[in-house]
Amino acid sequence: MSTIAFLSHLRALPEMWLLVATCVVMVIDVYSKDEQRRLTLYAAQFTLLVCFLLTAYVLFESEGTRQLIFSGMFVSDVMGHLLKLVSYVAVSAALLYSRQYMLDRSLLRGEFVTLLLFALLGMMVMISAASFLTLFPGLELMSLCLYALVALNRDSALSTEAAMKYFVLGALSSGLLLYGMSMIYGATGTLNLYEVAAHAGRLVDTESDRTFLVFGLVFLVAGLAFKVGVVPFHMWIPDVYHGAPTAVTLIVGTAPKLAAFAMAMRLLVNGLLDLAQDWQQMLALLAVLSMALGNITAIAQTNLKRMLAYSTIAHMGFMLLGLLSGVVDGNRLNAADAYSGALFYVIVYVLMSLGAFGVLLYCSRAGFECENLEDVKGLNRTNPWTAFIMLLLMFSLAGIPPTAGFYAKLAVLSAAVNAGQIWLAVAAVIFSLIGAFYYLRVVKLMYFDDPKEATRARGGLGFGVALSANGLAILLFGLLPSLLMNACLEAIKAL
Secondary structure, three states: OHHHHHHHHHHHHHHHHHHHHHHHHHHHHHHOOOOOOHHHHHHHHHHHHHHHHHHHHHHHHHOOOOEEEOOOOEEEOHHHHHHHHHHHHHHHHHHHHHHHHHHHOOOOOHHHHHHHHHHHHHHHHHHOEOEHHHHHHHHHHHHHHHHHHHOOOOOOHHHHHHHHHHHHHHHHHHHHHHHHHHHHHHHHOOOEHHHHHHHHHHHOOOHHHHHHHHHHHHHHHHHHHHHHOOOOOOOHHHHHHHHOOHHHHHHHOOHHHHHHHHHHHHHHHHHOHHHHHHHHHHHHHHHHHHHHHHHHHHOOOOEHHHHHHHHHHHHHHHHHHHHOOOOEOOEOOOHHHHHHHHHHHHHHHHHHHHHHHHHHHHHOEOOEOOOEHHHHOOHHHHOHHHHHHHHHHHHHHHOOOOOHHHHHHHHHHHHHHHOOOHHHHHHHHHHHHHHHHHHHHHHHHHHHOOOOOOOOOOOHHHHHHHHHHHHHHHHHHHHOOHHHHHHHHHHHHOO
16 A cells, blocks of 8 residues: 555656755755856756656656545646646746846846746646645745745845835735635635535535635635736736846746646636636626726836736736636536636747747847837847747737637637627627737837847847747647647546
8 A cells, every 4th residue: 555655646756856956956056156057057957857757757657537645635637737847848948038138137046046946846736736735835935936036136126126015915815815715614624625625515505604605715716816917916917027127027927827827726616616606706807807907008008018017917817718617507518618728828828928028038138128119119120030929929919810829819708608708708809909909019119110229139049949939839829729729628627
């Protein structure tokens, strides 16, 4: 029995490896004399490569089955493996994209790499959490590392202010989430999400117990809304995106969204699906407000980082549209299509954000931040290929075919229509059309305006190749969406 238990615990091997390897990376950095941190970065990339291979092995070895380990606190399933694989790609790209930018600003220190790896460990724990006892520590590990990363540039008042806002509001949201968890625990008597689902299914028919559960659910949704970054819990996003170094903004805006999506799925779908009628109404309000405020406010922004921050708010509203369309009057036949559409959307969004912020990093250099609209004027004349990649990314963010962003929006809109949420789908289309303006404005500046000055790339060959692959992947998943959509559908069905 002990041997079987040991073998089953090997499903958490990627997390174990990442923890040990990150500690080794810290030791390597201490004894490294290279100011460019080559050895530290190589060790980090090797760590991520091994994590990718281990997760792929666990996915292949498990044959798509779900298994609970560590006394039911950790779940190994297809959705978790898929999100982890994308997280590795996002973090690896973040390290590659950030290197020259951080080096030019004397910010490429060992703590940048190790904080990022520890944040990834927190994300992995969140993605595979099957209990409140594992979900909350994973969330806090990720959050604390992100707070420190935002404040990495200690000489910048803007970064320090952004970090303080992020920390204070993050602590408030964690308190709301923890209070909601305690209420759910009080109602069900268990911390395990699958046992919560079983108890909730029996309690929803009792009026007093249902009221108690819904009361806790309100706090859970509020905490989730902050982590995802939707209205009215969005106030930290524009300031953090603008105040943090662009390399850190890229990190905050990409991989953590995957972990936040996983947390929403674990809590709402795995744990509280019998209360879907209640949390769907909350998510519908959050989605509409987010799409409205995000797209309308982004039009007024002249700073690209703030524009992409409000864009994030709008896109997370679209993602919620998929989440709230899974159950229709207690009927779960639409669940697989709706949740797989939301999963596809969040993965595509992460790839789009990686590319968009990657272009800003690629065009930045020592003493120059490419972060305002005027900084991309005439980019097609000075860097035609970079301008083309940015065009693909802007088209995808706007939802214009044949990019992946178009198919992602189509998937969640189809799910909403199938769920009978016609008014939500119409509102989403209208706000998406409004949002197309500020994305196409960037394309217009790149292709039709005169350059302010020659934009010299500083990323190197590896950066250029990775950025090109990033942009072309958006085109590939738009032309052949089944490559990713089938994987998302299998992941959701395995839940």
